[in-house]
Amino acid sequence: MSAGEEAPSELIASRRRKLEALRAEGVEPFPHAFEGVKSVSVVKEPHAELADGEETTVGARIAGRLAARRGQGKNAFVDIVDRSGRMQLHARVDVIGEESFERLLSLDLGDLVGADGTVFRTRRGELSLRLQSWTLLAKSLRPPPDKHHGLTDLEARYRHRELDLMANEETRALFLTRAKVIATIRRKLDERGFVEVESPVLQPLYGGGAARPFVTHHNALNRDFYLRIAVELYLKRCMVGGLERVYELGKNFRNEGLSTKHNPEFTMLEWYEAYADYSDMAARCEELVSQVASEIGYDGPIDFSTPWARETLAGSIQARTDIDVLAHRDLDALRAAMRERELEVPDEQTWAQLVDHLLSKYVEPTLQQPTFLMDYPVELSPFAKRHRGDGDGSDNGLVERFEAFCGGMEIANAFSELNDPDEQRARFEQQRAAAAAGDAEAHPYDEAFLRALEQGMPPTGGIGIGIDRLIMVLTGRQSIRDVLLFPALRQP
RNA sequence: GCCCUUGUAGCUCAACUGGCAGAGCAGCGGACUCUUAAUCCGAAGGUUGAAGGUUCGAUUCCUUCCGGGGGCACCA
Structure with missing residues (x-):
């Protein structure tokens, strides 16, 4: 976990090899922009009533992080997550072509991709995008958190909030x-x-x-x-x-x-x-x-x-400790009243601090x-x-x-x-x-x-x-x- | 500062009383044209937070240190 000397990781090395391979093929792994992106929720919203198995001719462009991938044959399903939600893409080799399909399968989870396609609902009922074409928008060089369990380690979530944000909705x-x-x-x-x-x-x-x-x-x-x-x-x-x-x-x-x-x-x-x-x-x-x-x-x-609800400070203390702090308006008197009721008397140096102590110890926790x-x-x-x-x-x-x-x-x-x-x-x-x-x-x-x-x-x-x-x-x-x-x- | 607790693979977690550190996911190689925690086959992945100690043998017991969580103290 040292910041300077990175432990050699096969996972990272593999991603870097893919990065270099893409460059060698003339694919820019970090393009400048991707215009006309709609958020997943906006794309999905008008199609809530679409029946299972039904296709539309509605085109949409979405972009986000590659979160999951299923099916590796002549077709594949990949999930894209953006700020508004998750959407499944269905890629078919006979639609997007051999080269694009192979490249899609060689992506790593966590890569940022942009996708164009038409909205449809699968036979199993998942509102999806029939992929027409896609673009790598940024290569991810580190493995993302577990796609199912997310990131639960509190320290990791606090120190690397970006991982928490990408993994945990x-x-x-x-x-x-x-x-x-x-x-x-x-x-x-x-x-x-x-x-x-x-x-x-x-x-x-x-x-x-x-x-x-x-x-x-x-x-x-x-x-x-x-x-x-x-x-x-x-x-x-x-x-x-x-x-x-x-x-x-x-x-x-x-x-x-x-x-x-x-x-x-x-x-x-x-x-x-x-x-x-x-x-x-x-x-x-x-x-x-x-x-x-x-x-x-x-x-x-x-x-x-x-x-x-409205209470007075003195009233709230009296209700919970039976001590009227205003009737014991100096340090010694208040200490005596607390001892009389067998309350622990802390080492406070002033009457006001003792009142503050009674407030935070006996009143504050009760105010839900x-x-x-x-x-x-x-x-x-x-x-x-x-x-x-x-x-x-x-x-x-x-x-x-x-x-x-x-x-x-x-x-x-x-x-x-x-x-x-x-x-x-x-x-x-x-x-x-x-x-x-x-x-x-x-x-x-x-x-x-x-x-x-x-x-x-x-x-x-x-x-x-x-x-x-x-x-x-x-x-x-x-x-x-x-x-x-x-x-x-x-x-x- | 003090007390309790916790740290195992990239992630999520196992490992009985001290006895060869394991699995799922991810990654790698392969099969698969409606899957959704996809499935199947194969190979790999570790200084168990760090440093000491006890022991034939330590993830396990002890000490110290580092990080996290909770509590107390401090404090709004």
């Missing part, structure tokens, strides 16, 4: 679904008057989340940049600028461990809407996701229909159906606005923030955005103190962002949706690696 279907999810999201947001923006991936200062960043270096400027961990702060500057409704859909990067729910680069959607708050974000979120689910024909155990958890502690939320409470100032140290959960994991995070520059500055000061105390994920102080807020940002609702996780939920996958074409792996 479900893999192709999954990534087509992924594309449809993303296209639908864009369309829905565009329809609602959101403008798509692109903020820097290389940032002088990272921000918008609690995470460790990747650091890189720009040679000409002789300075370091961070790969963004979120787009939040830039999009809010767009809001200050008056764009009113903006979104960005792109990659974020976090320098953390890998897991079934975490990849170091992942796709995030964030949008911001002027004159809206977190309740409006929840309504838009559940509407968008349920529309996407129906658009892709989701048919699984999760009910995405609106409205989704879509659920919003509302109203988070301010300590966990440096960019969210204080809770309006009941108008009597009794906000309990909470902010207007929710996270959406589904399939036992977080898929979205939203707030009524903090737009008071002085309070934002104070929050940054707290983060600075946390960093000084050793918190590696503390948020860095961002003066440019504060300066923008001082220009005045409208009341704004904002949200981030983890697209990879959303696709996991929509496709029923347990690992984020299954929904990423090329997941991060160790060096082989």
Whole structure:
């Protein structure tokens, strides 16, 4: 399995001999184009009612990978697979001629071929193409995965996704679904008057989340940049600028461990809407996701229909552990309450972290159906606005923030955005103190962002949706690696 | 980082308690004009992830390392 020194393989040598033989016969093994190709599904679609054994005069040109071959005499059946499906070709030596027939039989599985023929259905009922002529479109020099069992080895599927895609129809279907999810999201947001923006991936200062960043270096400027961990702060500057409704859909990067729910680069959607708050974000979120689910024909155990369940964070913890975290509003009190109920007390250093622990251990795994958890502690939320409470100032140290959960994991995070520059500055000061105390994920102080807020940002609702996780939920996958074409792996 | 588990032919998988590493598909040679996991005949294909160790003998037992999966930790 070394990349450099290739083990000598008779299988590869055989394919190379065929390649040279073709060239010697004057056949170009890598032609430039093949015009007028129709997809297999388009060719098949009008002939669904064709009777067994019936011929048509409908000509069609298809192209794809040679996936199987049956019959080697004076006729042969070969299967061509394209993105849309599989179609059988029937080749007869008395139709296509001796030379073309022999050459067809000498093809290797995996070769790319183009075919012209007429549509017919075999006596056994297979809608096929009566081959008139064919062309080699690209020679394949390596053996494809097993034609029947496909490729099942997970490591091979992740490292060589091209093999997974060519061998496993479900893999192709999954990534087509992924594309449809993303296209639908864009369309829905565009329809609602959101403008798509692109903020820097290389940032002088990272921000918008609690995470460790990747650091890189720009040679000409002789300075370091961070790969963004979120787009939040830039999009809010767009809001200050008056764009009113903006979104960005792109990659974020976090320098953390890998897991079934975490990849170091992942796709995030964030949008911001002027004159809206977190309740409006929840309504838009559940509407968008349920529309996407129906658009892709989701048919699984999760009910995405609106409205989704809503609980408060504190209420959700109390329901599952019998602990009211708001009645034990400091570290020692909460620890005591946990001990009293014989819960394991981890080594967390702050009340907020302990709340976060209770959430992820006792609540999150139970949230299979879509659920919003509302109203988070301010300590966990440096960019969210204080809770309006009941108008009597009794906000309990909470902010207007929710996270959406589904399939036992977080898929979205939203707030009524903090737009008071002085309070934002104070929050940054707290983060600075946390960093000084050793918190590696503390948020860095961002003066440019504060300066923008001082220009005045409208009341704004904002949200981030983890697209990879959303696709996991929509496709029923347990690992984020299954929904990423090329997941991060160790060096082989 | 820790724990469990896993790695055999190009692919999919066997190999009992330690006893000659095997099959299907693919590939190679041949037969076959409606097959579809085509069929039939023949020949071939291996440093069992790597390196050590125990043993008369290791795919099998032990150690270390590398890769994958799961869990914990870390982390949204």
